[in-house]
Amino acid sequence: MFFLFSDILLYTSRSQATLQFKVHGHLPLRGVLLQEPEGELANYGFIIYGGNRALTVAANCQEEKDRWKEDLQSAVQQARDKPDAKVTYLSLKSSSSSDEIMDQCGTDVGTQTKPALQRNNNTIHVCWHRNTSISMKDQLIAVEVVININFKIFS
Incomplete structure (x- = not known):
């Protein structure tokens, strides 16, 4: 599964045992080129x-x-149009989980209790199970709908 952010593209796989995503690598968007293949x-x-x-x-x-x-x-x-700000990324290859990154940052993750696994119906899990993807435009429409629904409920 790919995760597209404003400055980086992550490519991952999902662990069936932990239901978490493992990052295999990243591409800073400023240097990305797309090409049509042959054959x-x-x-x-x-x-x-x-x-x-x-x-x-x-x-x-x-x-x-x-x-x-x-x-x-x-x-x-958009990444190329932004002023060139020096961004430092943590090494994604050296960490197998967010827990290790938190340990490196000085937070004692070992004393926290991990919540029990529960079924998630967020966009990432729905796309994973349905083997589909959504465009940025579709995601923005979905967020707008949720905001409008919440506005009507709380108005």
Whole structure:
């Protein structure tokens, strides 16, 4: 699963045992290039270049591919348009969980009790189980709907 932020693209996999995502790597968006592949992947696939990495991805349909590319290109352009601020990232390869990062930051995670696993119906889990993706536009519409519903309830 990919997580697209305003300045970075994370690529992850999900652990079936812990139901958490493990980060395999990241690509700063300022250096990302998209390219159409040749051959079999030309229909629904494209290549994401970032630094010394190349990720070949394939969507389920042309519409999904177009949404992915539109969101990626938009985020890349916005990242390039921002003033060049030096951003330092923690090493994602050296940490297997957020607990380790918290330990490195000085928080004693070992004394906290972990909550029991519960079923999550957030966007990430729904997309994972349905093997689908949503565009940034779709996510913004969903947030707007929730805000409008909450506004009507509390008005």
